[in-house]
Amino acid sequence: MIKALRISLLFAILPFYHSFSQKIPVVLPERERAAVIDNILEDRFENLLPALMRREGIDMWIIISREYNEDPVMKTMLPSVWLSARRRTIMVFYDPGNGKPLDKLAIARYDVGTLLTGEWDISSNPDQWDALMKVIKAKNPKKIGLNYSATYAHADGLTFTEREEFMQKLPKEYHAKVTSGEKLSIGWLETRTEKEMTIYPMICRISHEIINEAFSEKVIQPGVTTTDDVVWYLRQRVTDLGLGTWFHPTVDIQRADDKNFDHLRTFAKRPGSQPIMPGDLIHVDFGITYLRLNTDQQQHAYILKPGEKEIPEYLKKAFAQGNRLQDILTERFKAGKTGNEMLAEALKQAESEGITGSIYSHPIGSHGHAAGPAIGMWDNQKTVKGTGDYPLHENTAYSIELNVAVQLKEWNKTIRIMLEEDGYFDKNGFRYINGRQKEIFTIPRQLHGVE
Structure with missing residues (x-):
């Protein structure tokens, strides 16, 4: 009772509790993180997984991994104190039907945390595969889902060796029951x-506040600070806060010079370090990992020139086009639509409004580039085969990643407004998890009442 009350209290205060010394919300100590992770995992096993298995028509799902070569799905199912699989870990989820709870078993010599019961009696079945076959025969499932997929790496976690050994041990009469667990894996990973x-929202806010710090006079001294300085500030800040990250940040510059900004090269080759100067438009791509969830955000700041009090109007108008393209895309979120359909509709509408846009949005959650429908690729604005054909489901999260090309006569060149914000789609539609950037930051920040 006391433990349950403690966990409930943690969930109650997490979105609202802040440290006194900074804007960044409190980051939990490891012990409290473990309690939150395990509580969420138990809820997902009890309330989400049965519905997903029934939706996909799979009554037995078997996930097999060896230590340090874990299936991406299994990694999300391990309890907080398990940092990897042990030797060979086999998880079995069986739906007995008639609304009964799932059987959650581990073909292992011990329980997997408190949620999966160990089912391997080594005295009667010295061979682990034989112990698994005993369970399969006893349950006699209609369909056996295994994690193999030609489309999603997230759902292709069963290695060649493990699959070969499994099929060699599986009685012939069960071979026809084996099917890909791809859609079940994607459903498990994408559903929030x-x-x-x-x-x-608190996790996304932490990420936003770190960007807000990095893109301020606290970190950037024009003429002295370089883009690499800001990149490594971000990395160090994440480490100091006890968080993780799933990619190395990028900070780049656009300015009124004779060099064209090739946004495609930012994907294929990292920009070199440059000093940040007054009049620069700077951009960051940054994300964190915390409590087994990820963020992915891109924002902009402008370095005020001496005597400037605000961002030039032409940059404000350019930024507004980026916000408009975000709206065009998210207005097309509807359950059942594929990523390719949303991409085509959004680009058509953008063109009709005179917006030159590029969309490459992706699911986010348990992974940064997560499982679910791909909505364009940075190098493919037509049809994304496979992942782009997957339909949109409710209760899923996305990084709305895109850019608009805007010709600035003041700079005599085309610039790119590159934006990315994390959002959530449910029965009520799409919303940003912790808002989105609506105005370019100024460096330094302007103080009200100061002339």
């Missing part, structure tokens, strides 16, 4: 629960 969406 109510408990996860209680903490996700």
